[in-house]
Amino acid sequence: PLAGKTSIADYMVIASGRSTRQVASMAQKLAERIKAEFKRPVKIEGLPTADWVLIDATDVIVHLFRPEVRSFYNLERMWAFGDAPAPPPVPTFTDED
Template identity: 90%
Template sequence: MATSSAAYRSSDPQGAEALHQLVLTSLDADQAEETVSIPLAGKSSIADYMVVASGRSTRQVASMATKLAEKIKAEFGRPARIEGLPGADWVLIDAGDVIVHLFRPEVRSFYNLERMWAFGDDAPPQTH
């Protein structure tokens, strides 16, 4: 049975920020494209941040997801749940305080998660 992300939620805001920074740094190092960070505070209790990024191919998406999960486990001592790795068109990484969506560009454009989560928001999502 899958563990809910609430089990990995940090009660320490600095822990959530450190995880968020690790995610952004890892994706940048792996040459993710169009990385967008969406603050979820006040919008949802599932996480503090949602990060959406693209890879040029399914191979790059899978590689970024695997490396990110390994870094989260090494740095924070907890596993990140990964969904969608076999196909790698859209990979979801649930790290508790940060939810990461990695897409191939065509799939990202189709689902347009940034627009859905930024709806009614005064400030646009933060691009990194």
């Protein structure tokens, strides 16, 4: 919850995808689902490059990142004002994954 930290939204979700293609797909499917199930207007930013995609669903903000970009910006720490753990380490994937 963002209570007491900002008035832009009530909640923020931060998640990662393995690639720009996966981040873009996650964003598109999530936006479709929010529109269909919650009947909310949805705005999407960053979809063309899909390194960092922001979905604004009015009272919920969703950030979708590639792992390296998530680690670089470290939004968890910024929005928690120091009371959140560091973001998860950047995973390494092999061809077997």
